[in-house]
Amino acid sequence: MSKKQNKLITKEILNTAIKGAFLKFDPRFMVKNPTMFIVEIGFMITLILSLFPTLFGGDDQERIYNILITLVLFITLLFANFAESIAEGRGKAQAATLKQSKKDFKARLIKNDGSEEMLSASKLKIGDIVLVQAGELIPNDGEVIEGAASVDESAITGESAPVMREAGGDFSSVTGGTTVLTDFLKIKILVGAGESFLDKMIGLVEGAARQKTPNEIALNILLIVLSLSFLVVVVSLYPFIQFLNVNLPISWLVALLVCLIPTTIGGLLSAIGIAGMDRVTRFNVIALSGKAVESCGDVDTMILDKTGTITFGNRLADEFYEVEGIDKNKLIRACLLSSLKDETPEGKSIVTLASKMGFQCNQEEIKEVIEFNAQNRMSGVNLKDGTQIRKGAFDTIKVYIDEMGGEIPSDLEEKVMQISNLGGTPLVVSQNKEILGVIYLKDTVKPGLKERFAKLRKMGIKTLMCTGDNPLTAATIAKEAGLDGFIAECKPEDKIEAIKKEQAEGKIVAMTGDGTNDAPALAQADVGIAMNSGTAAAKEAANMIDLDSNPTKILEIVEIGKGLLITRGSLTTFSMANDIAKYFAILPAMFSVVLPQMQILNIMHLATPQSAILSALIFNAIIIPLLIPIAMRGVKFRPMKSEMLLLRNLGIYGIGGIIAPFIGIKIIDIPTAWFLGILGV
Template sequence: MSKHTRNIDNSAILRTAVRDSFVKLNPKSMMKNPVMFVVEIGMLVTLFLTFFPNAMEKGDWRYNAIVTAILFITLLFANFAEAVAEGRGKAQAESMKKTRKDTLAKLLSGSKVTTISASDLKKGDVVLVETGDIIPNDGEIIEGLAMVDESAITGESAPVMKEAGGDFSSVTGGTKVVSDQLKIRITATPGESFLDKMISLVEGAKRQKTPNEIALTLILVSLTMIFLIVVVMLFPMAKFTHVSIPVSTLVALLVCLIPTTIGGLLSAIGIAGMDRVTKFNVIAMSGKAVEACGDVNTMILDKTGTITFGNRMAAEFVPVGDTTQENIVRFSVIASLFDDTPEGRSVLELAKKQGVELDRREYADAEVVEFSSSTRMSGLNLKNGTRVRKGAADTIAAFVEQAGGDVPDDLQPKVERISKLGGTPLVVCVDARVMGVIYLKDTVKPGLVDRFARLRRIGIKTIMCTGDNPLTAATIAKEAGVDDFAAECKPEDKISVIKKEQAEGKLVAMTGDGTNDAPALAQADVGLAMNSGTQAAKEAANMVDLDSDPTKIIEVVEIGKQLLITRGALTTFSIANDVAKYFAILPAIFTLSIPSMKLLNVMGLTSPSSAIISALIFNAIIIPLLIPIAMRGVKFKPMSADRMLLKNMTIYGLGGIVAPFIGIKVIDLVVGPLLHTLGLG
């Protein structure tokens, strides 16, 4: 999908945004943004006074018309900011809709195959998908193994392996089978597929305001109501004290006092935050999920495939006790003959290089003991009763002792040596005798140390979860630079780690792809599921990574931080702006009736009318000038919360005060002479 987004026509988005800016002037749309709705009401009041200048008191229709025009432009600019953000999402959605086709499905009923429209499929139906077929809807593979082209979803052309069972059995509607065939049980009803959800979320059709956004909106509405009451009360007070204040001037005062800048940009900031996550090939199920990323305190990460490459390869066969090198190699091969994992295959490859190769057919009558997270070992039960096992050191030691054997004295030192090197020791035994250790090497992904350091600087704790023994876990944790680790971790242990952190008031993020990860993904505040993973994992998470890169949770958290920082920075700038505008408008309002108020004209503005018009113009043009920041987000740099607050207060707080003084003065130098020529100065 990321490749689709690169082809978006920005000029078309801008043209559509200009049109939508006028459409959004409909009061029904404006009511969704209370601050700008007040501006629209003010514009309607000044528009009325333009045609009936003496309706409330004696006034100048030209002055009223100028105020009306500026307020109209202010509304258009605010609507334009939101329309641009929405336009980008709609353009991405249209691009994705092109990949959704009304395909035909081969519905299976027993051995009978019936061709029907994909839109007629129901949840629970079983379909056959052969080479070249488009997968008609989301589902789980129940039989078969095939290569699937997911470029319609991920934008990546390389097909991926999908097979029944395991963590890669989930398929997405709209993707294409490029080899072999699959039987798929449909897990989504038409219109509710993953692609449909992506489209509706990206185009913003179901975007809901996040809790922080709602809270900030309530604050802005409260400020608006306070200033509205104050300004409305000024009119009778002025009448009572015989001070003449034009109604259009009071409207201008209200518009400049209320936080129109952030009011006009708030929705755009939220939409743009979702857009940045989407362009990163991550689908957030809600804006709340993106926002929660910004508040994350703890990150739970799997070791294998996330912190390390995960392709642990056999590097050495280490005999123990009086076992010969030949025997440890031979029995390591026997234990791995029917182990089709990358680790198992690597044992056979290493043994082959050392001249040991066995025929699987000779052991076809042996009983295969599959690895499980509870037993933590695997192997073969040979026909003659011999039991060959490989697994974790403590598990094999218990197995040997239970069989009446003794653990060699040199086993533990050799296991610890391998663990200290960051490797994984797999101990091999035959019945009651320990034969030796297979040294599996795993490698920490490059660059992770720096990335974890970045997270530490912004106060995020990283915890590595692994099934390895504590010694191996400690070595990898130190090499990767994570803050803590949980060793010999079973699926339920991840939930315990998450709950422990949450009990301390922290927000937790984690990644996962398997069905056994689903409970932990649901428990975490931010759950990032891999698109290659199971349907259960994707449904439990509140984000899905289309590229299936577990380390992407780090970037997603930074995007969430950026969203919160952007909203806070522009809110600070908006409120600081208002402070400077007071010095321009308040003296101007009372100057004509109270000459001594001229002392407060610290900006040296040309005239009261010029001061008001200049402040209104600045209030309008600052919105489009800040749209690029709202869309891109404030640049994020890892630092402590205190330093970040000080930096933003300096740049956006102090800058928000200084910018209007300069901007209004410059505008006044242009506007003042023009108003004087019109006789309004």
């Protein structure tokens, strides 16, 4: 996913939006937005009255005024269509970049007899085995069943740094359209032609696959009800006015209807929804549904893995603790010798720490390296002088020393518990039959997380950590990170139970995962975010995929979801508040013809009924493009309690929505009245 497409509007997007705005005048499209469809019907009526002003008993002198109203209604529709077209244009610009990666090319199919056949990648079927060598494109989504290679995924993620993909484990999933840089991969195809992850991404960012979210549907129903209610009111006014023998132009009634119905939010509603998914996509996250993005804004509980999400995941040596009666220098030297040929992150960190303390050893002293394995659960070295150095878990070394006939130091367990209580991992070190001490391996909490979790707490979001660590270690990490709770010694089924428990209380739950064992929990969560580096099962179960494979990004995704809800609510509030000022502009002007006493409500002192109606319509039209940047970028989210957030937005968009039209309509009325005077209207 290209990260260069950050401008709100580029020349290409603008050209696409202008063309799309005119195409959307098709009634078959407009009927999908009932509020704006009513405006289009009004436009058609005033257009007919511009050509035949006496059609409904009007005066021929009304022609010019009808033309002006028709022009303003046309501009209103154009701006509303333009808003949606810009949002779609941004998605199509991203899709164009992705389509450059989607080309038909030859794939190397491995047949059942072991022979190879070159065929079009589009002809591959689910279950086919393909061989991809260095420099070749991966033909479709699949799973590595043999080999390990460096893969360039920049076409999908926008990141130039290659990633490793290998058979087995949680990094075996590969995406069609990415390039193998080194070695080879034997891949089992998991999807059919046109169903790849890249195909889904193109459909989603283009907007073709976007479905309206539940909240968007609910708001749309409200707008339909309001629009139809006002339509009935205005239509019923016509016979009433005829009964009073008052000549009120039909175009005035059309203008009244357009100003009464919520055209501002009606014109921006689809654009807000499209832009919400667009913001998530630009954050390098693919939302497989609009509902997932919206659900992010309603999240009550976040369930996070410890390793890689809350902590860096690399246990690094932080200190050496000698047991009673042992010289610390002897302990450090033994730790260094046992780790000189240990290629694990823990082993390298022990060497680094000892070197910083000024210790050096010669590898030539080492006769044999004892690798860690699941059977002995410890590692170490045998020196040429017969010395045996081992390091491992407390229980393992304890059994080892017992078998050797050695003694367990009285303060060993105390030091092990001390490290565990600090949230670290104790690694016990022995030399021959003697235990020398303990290495403190520390899994560091990522900086800044405590402050971010505090922000989530202000929003009313509870954070839970899942970890396989013991309760003491889990409690220490949870406290250091500022979490609300934790689940220690957590198994995959425990995650599902935790999610179900929260959901049973009516809460919306979000979680991250990347492994096959995370798939059930990701499917159960309301917002499941899978890592792009994870397994195909995890990505299939989730409803969002993070292309950067950064588990902590869930925090930003929640903010984007909340921003979407706030944007929609703020602009709806602003639109409804606008109507109050428009009522004071258009109703006194219109009904003062029937009831002169209504003129007392002309608190804006607008020049004439004609200028008042036209000014209200013009403001109604120009406010839509002025709000497009807010709809596209979203209202900035500020972490605070819902009550404070509601009051703040009511103050800005509610009161502001009332004041702005009073000022705007009055300013527009001055040149409008002058222009109408020149025309003699």
